[in-house]
Amino acid sequence: MSTQPAAASSASLQRELGPRQAQRTGPRAWFRSLKNHQFAFAGAIALTLAALVALAAPLIAPHDPIEINAVDRLKPIGDSTYPLGTDRLGRDVASRLVYGSRISLGVGLATVILSNLLGITIGMLSGYYRGLDNALMRVMDAFMAFPGILLALGIMAVLGPSIINIVIALSIVYTPRVARVVRSSVLSIREMDYVEAARALGGGDARLIFRHILPNCVAPIVVQGTFIFAYAVISEASLSFLGVGASPEVPSWGNMLSEARQYLRSEPMLAILPGVAIMIVVLSLNLLGDGLRDILDPYMRDARGVE
Amino acid sequence: MLRYLLRRLLALIPVLILVSLISFTLVHLTPGDPVAQILGDDATVDEIERVRHDLGLDRPVYEQYLIWVGDALRGDLGQSIYVNQPVTSMIIERAEPTLMLAIVALFFTLIIGIPSGVIAAIKHNSYLDQSLMLLALLAVSMPNFWLGLNLILLFSVYIGWFPTGGYTPLGESVVGAFKSVMLPAIALGFSQAALVARMTRASMLDVIRTDYVRTARAKGLPASRVYITHALKNALLPTITVIGLVLTVLIGGTVVTETVFTIPGAGRLVVNSVIRRDYPVIQGAIMMVATAYVLINLVIDLIYVYVDPRIRLS
Numbered sequence: 020m021s022t023q024p025a026a027a028s029s030a031s032l033q034r035e036l037g038p039r040q041a042q043r044t045g046p047r048a049w050f051r052s053l054k055n056h057q058f059a060f061a062g063a064i065a066l067t068l069a070a071l072v073a074l075a076a077p078l079i080a081p082h083d084p085i086e087i088n089a090v091d092r093l094k095p096i097g098d099s100t101y102p103l104g105t106d107r108l109g110r111d112v113a114s115r116l117v118y119g120s121r122i123s124l125g126v127g128l129a130t131v132i133l134s135n136l137l138g139i140t141i142g143m144l145s146g147y148y149r150g151l152d153n154a155l156m157r158v159m160d161a162f163m164a165f166p167g168i169l170l171a172l173g174i175m176a177v178l179g180p181s182i183i184n185i186v187i188a189l190s191i192v193y194t195p196r197v198a199r200v201v202r203s204s205v206l207s208i209r210e211m212d213y214v215e216a217a218r219a220l221g222g223g224d225a226r227l228i229f230r231h232i233l234p235n236c237v238a239p240i241v242v243q244g245t246f247i248f249a250y251a252v253i254s255e256a257s258l259s260f261l262g263v264g265a266s267p268e269v270p271s272w273g274n275m276l277s278e279a280r281q282y283l284r285s286e287p288m289l290a291i292l293p294g295v296a297i298m299i300v301v302l303s304l305n306l307l308g309d310g311l312r313d314i315l316d317p318y319m320r321d322a323r324g325v326e
Numbered sequence: 327m328l329r330y331l332l333r334r335l336l337a338l339i340p341v342l343i344l345v346s347l348i349s350f351t352l353v354h355l356t357p358g359d360p361v362a363q364i365l366g367d368d369a370t371v372d373e374i375e376r377v378r379h380d381l382g383l384d385r386p387v388y389e390q391y392l393i394w395v396g397d398a399l400r401g402d403l404g405q406s407i408y409v410n411q412p413v414t415s416m417i418i419e420r421a422e423p424t425l426m427l428a429i430v431a432l433f434f435t436l437i438i439g440i441p442s443g444v445i446a447a448i449k450h451n452s453y454l455d456q457s458l459m460l461l462a463l464l465a466v467s468m469p470n471f472w473l474g475l476n477l478i479l480l481f482s483v484y485i486g487w488f489p490t491g492g493y494t495p496l497g498e499s500v501v502g503a504f505k506s507v508m509l510p511a512i513a514l515g516f517s518q519a520a521l522v523a524r525m526t527r528a529s530m531l532d533v534i535r536t537d538y539v540r541t542a543r544a545k546g547l548p549a550s551r552v553y554i555t556h557a558l559k560n561a562l563l564p565t566i567t568v569i570g571l572v573l574t575v576l577i578g579g580t581v582v583t584e585t586v587f588t589i590p591g592a593g594r595l596v597v598n599s600v601i602r603r604d605y606p607v608i609q610g611a612i613m614m615v616a617t618a619y620v621l622i623n624l625v626i627d628l629i630y631v632y633v634d635p636r637i638r639l640s
Contacts, residue, residue: 170612
């Protein structure tokens, strides 16, 4: 008898919240909601394929991406040995595109990890220890006063061109954005009753932060991380295009575009293909990010955290 | 209003100090001796010492910072290492194309972004809405320099409507100046237009659902009138706040766009300075843009308070 009202209210709750999986949390539930979200799922699949290409690059690439063949310069698309033709130095375009995915995805992923490590730490400190908040956030604001690409350029000027330096420069650029998102989540979560309860039960700062607050910040962090990944891919290409990113012999998509610019008139395909590759990766990241935001954080719809 | 303005101006000081500190430290973290770089390999120790002294590099770091900030406040950002010219005049000489490019790009951003967002919101969930949003998603997914390359290919190489690059100064020909920044401005503004469209659509959708809009419709006012005069006014408020952000992204983006279209602007100067490791120029340019960003945002906030009096009260 006494269970009846509870069951009824749970049923009405379920009706309000929609399908049952929406109530569950955790990676498996996320995956299930992702499958129901067509666009996001398409993005996730495209991204998985790109990751597989990057991992299996030596198996897929028909040729060595940096081998110069003076005899086979500027072969057109559809050549029997070079499916997507060759560039000015006779290097195989298809192989360079395949290996380029390693640079783009690698830089993107590393930037997301590093900027999140820094940003989560700063955001946590700032949101949890209110005494630090003002100072830390003013510093973050100051960093955000620099246009991202300009700050990255300045840092690259100091560090010199290399792939690791790109990751460092871009992580410095995106850390304040992560810190802001984490801070605002922490600010709202730390006031919740269950956190208060955990503290009353004698939970120390570390326990409260890592067991009770951080797990509830995961949704906005994941959404933001997807967009940072997307922007990092574009920024890496931009820096390499400007000649201050990956060193020129590295087969990165930005470097390919930088070289292709000089022969735009005669060899337009050399400029189009790497751009399409960048677009596919960034588009799938954006689709995934938009979808994840709809699934995880319905209130954030159509607002973007990163420039 | 005056008190609000004063408070905002005071709050600028710490941010500007931090901005100058970041710009200063950035360059002073550089490994290696810049003087040895200027003078080359065959410089004697005495020569290096003399130049170090002339540049003030033998003083303590905090003194160097104070001198640099003091000079910067008087409009002197130091001397370029590579070209024997003051940084300030180098930047001012190249400011015109960059400002033209950023302003025309902002114009495109708003003229494309706002109407697309409004139309998408009014036709919510229609094919038009969905295709506009898909286009917006594509726009934010392509690098602006690649879009620039495609525009050059299409409009300059194949159709021949616009020059493939370069810049015609306003003093020479006004029409020529606009013609020369047209393609770069579209390349630069396209992805920002997409962001503005998404924002406008979202806030328009919120406003359309409010009671006062429903009342206006119920009174029998025509839809166009309700949407344009009643709803748009409120829906544009969040868009105003992003204009400052959009403008900085555009100014930052000129760095790449000017390279694609070989425009001799401030952005190109920064890229060249990075390649030549001309630190005073990089430092000065970065500092100037960040300061501009802080000031632009102050102006935007003031406009916002003026447009939306609710902010002032809180």
